[in-house]
Amino acid sequence: MSAINTPKSAKAIHPALPWIICLSASLFFAYELLQLHVMNALSPMLIKDLSLNATEFATLCSTYLWADILFLLPAGIILDRFSVRRVILVALLFCLLGTAGLSQSHSFLFASVCHFFSGIGNAFCFLSCILLISRWFPKERHAFIIGLMITIGMFGGVVAQRPFSLLAELFSWRQALLIDAVIGVGLFALIFAFVKDAPAPIKVVKEKTIPFFEGLKRSILNIHNICCGLYTCFMNMPLMVISAVFGSLFLTQVHKFDLPAASFVSSMICVGTIVGSTLYGAIADALQRRLPLMVFGCVTSIALFALILYIPSPSAKLFSILFFALGLLTSSQSLGYPAITENSPKELTGTSMGVAAMIIMGLPSLIQLLAGKLLDWHWDGTMVGGAPFYSAADFRIAFLIFPIGFAISLLTLVKIKDRKKQTATIT
Template identity: 75%
Template sequence: MLPPLPKGRGIRIDILMNTIKNTLLPWIVCLSASLFFAYELLQLHVMNAISPMLIKDLNLSATQFGSLCSTYLLADVIFLLPAGMILDRFSVRKVILVALLLCLLGTAGFSQANSLGMAAVCHFLSGIGNAFCFLSCIMLISRWFPKEKQAFLVGLMITIGMFGGIIAQRPFSLLASHFSWRQALMIDAFAGVALFALIFAFVKDAPKPIEKVKEKGLPFFEGLKRSILNLHNICCGLYTCFMNLPLMIISAVWGTLFLTQVHSVSIENASMIVSMICMGTIVGSPIYGWISDKIKRRRQLMAFGGVVSLAIFMVILTLPHPSEQMFTLLFFLLGFFTSSQALGYPAITENNPQELTGTSMGVAAVLIMGIPALIQPLSGKLLDLSWDGTLIDGVPFYSATDFRIAFLIFPIGFLISLFALKRVKERSKVLRFDNKPVNS
């Protein structure tokens, strides 16, 4: 016969199990939601990997291809503000599931597109999902974790997301070459169904605080007005947007075409080199977040990232005959130092009332996604303006000069991001919308 358990032991085990559960649950929730961010970045960056096939199959010019890519970001621009307001008022878990469903429909539809119009509509549908995706992850982090951990968590979330960008390059290029770009996108859609099941099982809304400040909600348009008039939000959005351009333009649209046409790199190696931007962001984002949380400063690291990124890109733009190994290193360093853009997100959540977290993020995100939505077709237009009409195997061939003219957008953007930093504030006490401090 077994001896009786010491009195109270069972209770202590229950307390221990609950403590472990409560400690791990925030990490499980936020990291699971981050996989949705990775899936959305896959849909954004996959256009670069299949660009030669898509341009040939749908008979597109650079301007048309740039416009097609921009429909994804256009959906972000249109739906980001509504997304922020919806997330301030409704279940984050339910919003994520609906947004992912829209993305799945868009991806499956794109694989069957036979015209530019149909492809644009389906890519736009995937972009609607992305409008809710990133903000949802930020909302979960801000509600499940304290302020002093949020920069690191945002960096970690971006790290996970960048794996989607990496898969969208060489692995997806090989998949599309082995099958076709249409079959590869259908496989992509089926993978999204598995992700839907995972998020349904593990993502949960944060519990509401026991002690809640009793107050009337801020009117809808008043909250929007205050978020827009907060210059800090606008400048954080501008900084993040222009530091993000290599990911949005080179990694998502023109990187493979630039390397294959100007530097005669094979399409598989080109997509691998382009993926180094995402790899650099994977390494850099949590490092920036961790250092920033330790020194309790954002602006110094953001300025450092902007200056070094400008220098690296000028080397990429002017180096006459770099090797593939040199390009691999330069693209990695570009991704690493531009990942200072990850600090723009906690800078927004720390300097806005908790009731306006989603709306403020939505205002900044309109700039972060909206400006690249304009630059993607603009960069294609710049390529077409200087193009001499050369076609190789049915695909327009652009010279090094054509790309240099189009890529001047990047150093100009880095300079704008540095000017925007002048009006970015360091961490402050979190305020309610009536300007009274709250415990956080």
């Protein structure tokens, strides 16, 4: 039994300490999401400056997620065995190197390698936050705290859009990324100062270490957790494909918005997710149920996306409302994370989250490539200002992946266990 639950250890912890630690770590998550979404804000400049088409740009963006595929599972295993604080700091260093390197890129290959380095950091940040929350807060608070963490993370996606498109227009996209790297240095100092691994007693608890392959096998064969990963992945598609890659290109080319306006509209998906993640988490904790909310998110997202695809001549204001609503509704994906942690042994929390996160962050790398391939497949070869120009019909074909993905999320709910009502116990 863990000493973390003893009254004596509980008295030693200041009530504000878990919040300070987990919120500080959440800023790392926000910073990593900034690296993911800033590519959308800079997309027209990057495509033109590096002479890319949609498939090549999607490939560049997806290298961030390829790093997740390769490092998420090792990240979970590493976090189960080593200091979370130290892992976060090393991962953040990789991200800083990638961001600074990308700002100096002049070729597709070098840019891809640098963005891959940023993705290595991302492989560790979310799992680190989940693990800290599982150690510092009781289970009955997890849905709300994880929702709050996602809320903080989404601010990184918001900051990545209009502010960085304005910085890029004022200076250049290269200088904007250097400013990005400087922000990361400040974050490194903050995490170094405030983040701690766990309440003191848990630091000596190492009595129950499951062998590597046994733990991996148990995590992979947990069908509930696999389906939670698939649900979260497909409900997360608007963030991964529109807000992170093709949103600005879609709005500037099809609807003739200028880049700052397009970036602002794209950021509304993140803003909607900020509101929705906390809202879904609070409602789920109040009801002690998740499944009805997860069904609601799927069904309403399918209907809303059909409206986004086919509404004639929408204004920037209307698109902002629609994208906000899309982020709000699809943020039911945040309920998948606590469902995983609650159905995994304590000693396999990191490994289980690593397996699920390989799905959550890995599949979107293929989905981004698929969207780019579909755009290029339907493209008629038109070039404007030295860059490919894609029509509304091109984007409609590519964006059909969204309602299909939402429908798949709905199907996964058949195998996802609903949360059982329980009363909190303190031992």
